Amino acid sequence: MTLKIHADPITVNCRKVLAGLKLIGAPYELVHVDYFKGEQKLEPYLSLNPNAALPAMTDGAFELWESNAILQYAADKVGNERAYPRELQARADVNRWMFWESASWFPSCYVFLVENCVKPLLGGQPDPAVLDAQLAQFHKLAGVLERRLAHQDWLVGQGPTIADIAVASAMHLHGWQKLPLGDHPHLVRWLTGRVEQLPCWQDTTVYEGFTTQRPA
Ligand SMILES: N[C@@H](CCC(=O)N[C@@H](CS)C(=O)NCC(=O)O)C(=O)O
Incomplete structure (x- = not known):
């Protein structure tokens, strides 16, 4: 079905x-x-x-x-075991990143999405105090990813899993979100050099203005 x-x-x-x-x-x-x-x-x-x-x-x-x-x-x-491994420890690792994304990473990235994308689109202004208050938490969490990705191309194993998709999604409008990524080069390499090159990612692109239509 x-x-x-x-x-x-x-x-x-x-x-x-x-x-x-x-x-x-x-x-x-x-x-x-x-x-x-x-x-x-x-x-x-x-x-x-x-x-x-x-x-x-x-x-x-x-x-x-x-x-x-x-x-x-x-x-x-x-039954796609490349995207979601069945081996005990690899599966636990994927699950770990997905729980972390949902509990910690998405809420932090979401602040930048709301302030820098949603509010201006609805005629409002980003609140610098709200963004400033989130900075330390964002850098702490981005640092966790940075260390993980310093010596590997994907979050778990040798290829893309649903953990990569889940964690990258929170940053999917990173330019427009104005995510402060300058201090996290391994994270940027993974996001732009790996995840953003995947056909599944390119087929589902969302552009500035919250549209799936490529701008002319
Ligand atoms: N943990 C939930 C989060 C779902 C969620 O927050 N969805 C947002 C869109 S990304 C939403 O619909 N929020 C309700 C609203 O803004 O009215 C999940 O991963 O499915």
Whole structure:
């Protein structure tokens, strides 16, 4: 059965799932839920995901939310062990980065997305105090990635896994987000030289202005 992904491809966690499913090679059908119209807060989506947050997945009668859980389910369903290894320690390592992304990394990167992308788009201004307050936390977390990527091309093992997709997604608009990446060269090399070169990433690109249409 083809997975149905209820999502708006312009949001971080939806782009994560769409790119991850392409990496995995899991066929899916997109059910568009318009984020900027607030459809995630309305029925029928709300009954599917009572968190009022995107994305969600259905596989027949089975319903699932949490972007990382969706990727893990899809990888196991199609049996892609390169994208989501079954070997005990490699799997624990992938799981570790995905938990870390959801609990720590996404919330930090999201501050830059809201202040530098969402607010200006809606006619507001970034709040320098909010950005300043997040800087130390961002650099602490980026430093964790920097050390991990100093001697390896991918977060886990020799090739891309759903951990790379999950962690990179939080930074998917890094230029527009104005993420302060200057002190993290290994992180930048991984993001721009590896993740951004993946076909699954390029096929799901989101451009400035929150659009999937390449600017003319
Ligand atoms: N931990 C959740 C986070 C989902 C989430 O925060 N989604 C955002 C879009 S990236 C959302 O829909 N937020 C609700 C809103 O802003 O109204 C996941 O990974 O699926």
